[in-house]
Amino acid sequence: MDHPTIYRLIVLRTYGIFRYRLHPIKGSARCLCPKRAPLWLLIFFLLPAQAGSSNGIEPFSADYAITRSGLNIERKVELTRSGQHYHLIASTRLKGLGSLTGIGTVVEQSYFQLHSGRIRPNLYTVDDGTKDSNRAIRIEFDWSSGTSRVHYRGIELTMPLTPNVLDPLSFELMARIDLQRGVTEPLYTVHEGDQLRPYRFVLEQAETVIIQGQPVQSLRYFIDRKSSRQLYYWLSPKLNYLVVKLKQLRKGKVKAAGVLTRSSINP
Numbered sequence: 001m002d003h004p005t006i007y008r009l010i011v012l013r014t015y016g017i018f019r020y021r022l023h024p025i026k027g028s029a030r031c032l033c034p035k036r037a038p039l040w041l042l043i044f045f046l047l048p049a050q051a052g053s054s055n056g057i058e059p060f061s062a063d064y065a066i067t068r069s070g071l072n073i074e075r076k077v078e079l080t081r082s083g084q085h086y087h088l089i090a091s092t093r094l095k096g097l098g099s100l101t102g103i104g105t106v107v108e109q110s111y112f113q114l115h116s117g118r119i120r121p122n123l124y125t126v127d128d129g130t131k132d133s134n135r136a137i138r139i140e141f142d143w144s145s146g147t148s149r150v151h152y153r154g155i156e157l158t159m160p161l162t163p164n165v166l167d168p169l170s171f172e173l174m175a176r177i178d179l180q181r182g183v184t185e186p187l188y189t190v191h192e193g194d195q196l197r198p199y200r201f202v203l204e205q206a207e208t209v210i211i212q213g214q215p216v217q218s219l220r221y222f223i224d225r226k227s228s229r230q231l232y233y234w235l236s237p238k239l240n241y242l243v244v245k246l247k248q249l250r251k252g253k254v255k256a257a258g259v260l261t262r263s264s265i266n267p
Contacts, residue, residue, distance in 0.1 A: 057086060057114065057177065060265050062242060066258035075258070079173070086112050086119075088169055104129030110169040119174045124167035124191070137193050139167060152193040165189045165196060172233075175201055176241040190225075200224040201233075209234050209245045211260055218244050229255070238267040 059079050066073040072095040080087045093105040111123040126137040134154040141148050141161060150157040166174055171188045178186045179201075187200045202222040208215045218234040234245035242265055248256040 057081070057173065058240075060242075060263070062260060062264070063262040064243075064246075064258045065261050066246075066256060068256040073258075084113050086114070088112070088173060090169060108169050110167050112167075112170055117177075118164055119166060119170050119177075121165075121167045121170050121191075124169065139191055139193060141165075141167075141191075148191060150193055155194075157194065159191070159196070161191075162189055162196060165191050167191055168193075171199055172243065176235070179235065179237075179241040197225055204232075207234060209236075209259070211244060216244055236267075239263060239265045 057079065059081050061076070061078040064075040064077075066075055073092060074095050075090060075092045077088070077090045080089075088110040090108045091105050092108075106126070106128045109123075109125050110121055112119050112121040114120070120143065121139075121141050123141065124137070124139040128135050133151070136151060137153065138151040139148055140150075143161065146161050148159045148161055150159060166188050168190055171190050174188060175186045185201050185203050187198060189196050190199050200223070202224050204220045204222055207218055207220050209218045210216070216236050217238065218236045221233045221235060223231045223233060228250060230249045232245075232247045233243050235241040236244045242260070242263060244260040246256075246258045247254060
């Protein structure tokens, strides 16, 4: 079963965005770049962010411009905090001619707290703006009982929780935290609603990404979740490993591509 995030709702109603695999294989048409950067160069990019890292999470906002099958999509991500409680929200909407389809804004939300420096989700939801329960996703994390109560596209489920499991939105933020701590290839278990799946960040090489006409140094990661859909993230150490670029492929063809357009995080 594929990952139930914003990308598939914005494409099923054009849902979801960032979470599919692109693995560079030597000689394969799927390989964006067959050459790895020297190890010293990767370490050079990693060191500045580690020096300024902390155990906390700072509120931030970021906007992305994404294209998917000829459609222009705007995605906004924002983290807010109230005491010990955090709220991570991502809203995705069609722009241009796509906005004339009548498809509303898809909203993905994660409510969580920090425990021993790790994200512990309490609630994850996806809503496409309709009242159709067959499209909605809701995961309630009951850590005291070690179970989760799930509404997954019209189906009610109860599933066991494993230690440190994350939701499909907060795993990106947990990766940023771990990368700042010096973990180069984080591995997580993500609750997708109908199953728990491993997500591994595989470091590939350093690249320069052009953002609003300015060069931004980044590290390219392949997100390995054993899926036929393939994803690259470009993460910027100087922006606390914020995603600055993404590309999703399937069977060697680009299905979606996006780039950061604005961020509250300063280098």
